Amino acid sequence: MMYDAVIIGGGPAGMSAATILGDKVKTLIIDENDRLGGQLVKQTHKFFGDHEHYASMRGFEIADKLLKEIQKKPVLISLSSTVIGIYPQNTVAYVKDGQIQKVQYKKLLLATGAMERQLPFVNSDLPGVYGAGAIQTLMNQYGIFPGKRFLIVGSGNIGLILAYQLAQSGVEVKMILEALDKVGGYEVHANKVKRLGIPILTGHTIVRAIGDEKVEGAVIARVDKNNIVKGTEREVVVDTICVAVGLTPLIELAEQSGAKVSYIPELGGYVPLRDERMRTTNKDVFVAGDLSSIEEATTAMMEGKIAAMQMVEDLTGENLEDKIYDDLNSLAIFRSGPKSAKIRTGLEKMGINVPKIDLPKPQRFERYDDSKLHAVIECTEEIPCNSCEYACKFDAIKVGININSVPSFDPAKCTGCALCVTSCPGLAIFMKRSEDKAATLGIPYEFLPLPKMDDKMWGLDREGNYVCDVKVKRVVKNPNKTNIVYVELPSEFADMVRHVKYPSKESPYVCRCEEVTLDEIEKVIDLGVTDFEELKRLTRVTMGPCNGKNCKMVVLGILSKKTGIPISSLSHGTSRPPTKPIEFRAFLKEGEE
Amino acid sequence: MEGRILEHPILNFQRKARVKIFFEGREIEAYEGESVAAALHAAGIRVLRYTPIDGRPAGFFCAVGKCSACLMEIDGIPNVRSCMTKVRDGMQIRRQNKNGDLL
Structure with a gap:
């Protein structure tokens, strides 16, 4: 044919x-x-x-x-x-x-x-060392979890995008390694990942994968001019290593x-x-x-x-x-x-001439009027995109003829509609209103579960560190799935917080019998409880079958540390029988049922 | 963690009909439209073959039909790219040892 x-x-x-x-x-x-x-x-x-x-x-x-x-x-x-x-x-x-x-x-x-480039390191042929595209295929095409804990090698746009997508599917990205001294991909992609708390380690590379039949970890190290710096090797526990070093x-x-x-x-x-x-x-x-x-x-x-x-x-x-x-x-x-x-x-x-065009500097406007809700644009790198300009119906955002220009933003024209927040592919636009004490912050949000009104969440900074507690005031669901979560927070933190997440539930179990965590014990002490007996009644610590043998000293230590009272001055409760778990039958007289 | 993603903030996964496939004789959960490599991964199986020369365990690398690292024996035929082969009811899949056996 x-x-x-x-x-x-x-x-x-x-x-x-x-x-x-x-x-x-x-x-x-x-x-x-x-x-x-x-x-x-x-x-x-x-x-x-x-x-x-x-x-x-x-x-x-x-x-x-x-x-x-x-x-x-x-x-x-x-x-x-x-x-x-x-x-x-x-x-x-x-x-x-x-x-x-x-x-x-x-x-x-x-x-x-x-096709994806290989990166030869010891055991790089082990099952669990996958190309970035392979992981996307499993996760986004077939809806299959590609692993549980990830190490990503390479911080170009593919590595950065992959880290974000993995976080969206609910798995853990331990870190991204970059052999060079700066992040390879777009700044806005890197920022999306960093504020989730995923570190990008520049000047680092992978030395080997650990495992016999599949990946169980990796050895990473600092790298200097293509050489591994001896003595800087360390192990990380991951089950999947993603190679994103180019195509x-x-x-x-x-x-x-x-x-x-x-x-x-x-x-x-x-x-x-x-x-x-x-x-x-x-x-x-x-x-x-x-x-x-x-x-x-x-x-x-x-x-x-x-x-x-x-x-x-x-x-x-x-x-x-x-x-x-x-x-x-x-x-x-x-x-x-x-x-x-x-x-x-x-x-x-190849003989094809593509002109470099010098771009105009973005126009700077006077101080923002923070008493009304307005956009905050954190897009400072010249990348080819003007979706914010297209989204804004009020002429407040200008990119101009060359789409590589950094947007200029005129806050006086901003109506607070937040259409730019939803459309920005780099999720680099936020909404803000700040008054004397409290501020409102609008944050683009593409995770599950979607926050609910009045929920208490953690406000995180640009590196994913906890800043302060925030309260959810409004959630705007958008058809394009970039939803906006509006939170209330103390105004001094309004320029620091750039992401929110539900408080981490990870806290060590102190009382194994009654399953009480350190976090729960500390919360009760923070409410003003300084007496061990009262702490027992409120949390049930030391009141399980082990009779407090496991945790009593740990609990007293926590109480002492938080209140400043030495353990010797604290009451340590009463030791009541039975000291070991025994059958009730033992108390019966012979022949009794 | 293996298994399938049920809820996703952007995507909506709609699984097609369940099909019966067998890995080393054991039944594995799989759905129409999935590749063999994907269905096996969901069941926690990462080692797809042992290499011809050094007998090292190998899995897929690219999962889109380019790297040929995922060759398996499917319905008696060796050297089949498991990432490009869709599951079929009754399919018999085996880890490939070395170059596979053509007879």
Whole structure:
């Protein structure tokens, strides 16, 4: 069968291309999975970017939207189809239902994506050392807990996003390691994770995994200029180690198609050489997405569209130049910020010039009027996103023509509607009103359980440390699942608290018989109880079957420490029989029932 | 912790029909649409094979069909990528030892 256009890979790049090719030429899209969407289907976070390029939508929602668009067009979709090679005469061979199929193309778009890089350390082949994408697949696609305690290696956007997603599913992330001296990913992604109390250890790496049949822990150490610093090794107890150290483009099919590849580390390693419009050194073969350079899904979608439009021009002669220029321009602007410096260098090596555009500094406004509710924007890094500007209906937020600019915020125009809080993909906008004593803080919240009115919670700072108790005043549920929790707190803490959580229930059991925790004992003492006998009656400590042998001294120690009264001056209660648990039957006279 | 996520702040997991699959002869909980590797992981099984040369335990790495670390013997056929194979009623799954046995 001959097709005008064959697309291999149904991720963001391939799908975007299919939406354009679909109703212009005879198109086939081949994917190995049982649905289109690629890695978008397991992305639960909101995407950065601008409104035209799906900013503020979550990855799996973008996949759904693209799929609906494709389904409206006469595109042939071949799922569960594994391409095994590109052969002479423009032939693609793939296996479907156990049978080899062959198709021919006039134009080919390769959107095969990338795969996760390995990090060789001792025992890195042990079950439980997983790529970041594998963990997302288990957790977000199949709804299966990938483990209980995690160590993440790598603090790029993938590692940071994964840490946040793991926390959302309710498991524990012990720490994120970063070998370099600074966090690799976006600052707002790092902040989302840090305020949950997940530490990011820069200048650290993994030395080995511990375990025989599966991961039971890891040895980590400080690293200095790629060398492990002797004597700094320590063990952490985790059951899953996640490797998030980057991606490698999957170039095999590109090479087989006759496209030249070249080693350009800034773009991810070996990549197919291509022009600005994604055409490789073989005029009939195009590439897009992570195969062409490891970047964002947003750029993959733009590249897919550009490649597809050029393919349509080749095939039909239709003039799409205006639209191509528009998309090339959007892509150039997207890549003009400081975070894309590496990509620009890599593209330059290929002969593609992407200008760096100097961005205007955000406008500073006078002191905020804190007596009315207003937004607080904590987005200080130049990243390609303007969803807050789009969300604000009152012109209070300006990003401007270049979406990499840091937003300027005019508090005088802010009405307190909080639409920006809900839409911000970086969860970097908060609401605040502060008066003499009490302040109200609105915090974006994407966890379960959703807090309830009047509940007491803990206010945490930007590193996840406890600051003060807060009280839930209002919970705004949003259809996009970024809910806003409004809490009341003392005004001196309003600029410190950035996350809330229910008080941790973890407290050691002091009295094993009656199951009383340290926390419960301390609370009763804090209420003013200083007498041991009273403490017994209120908490039942020392009153179980062991008769206080286990915990009496510990309880007296706690009481002494909290009240400052030496143990010798405290009453230690009365020792009553029976001293050991015995059967009631023992008290009966012989023959009695 | 293994098992399945029941409640999630963003996602809504709707499981399809229960299917019967067997790992080393033992029945494992699985649902239509799940990959073999995913269903086994939910049941706490992480070792999917023993490697051909050094006999080391191995599990999946990428879980999306690229790394070939998850090869298992499925319905008598060795070297099947368990992460790309969906569960089917009555499926017999075995850990693969070394290169697997074709006979």
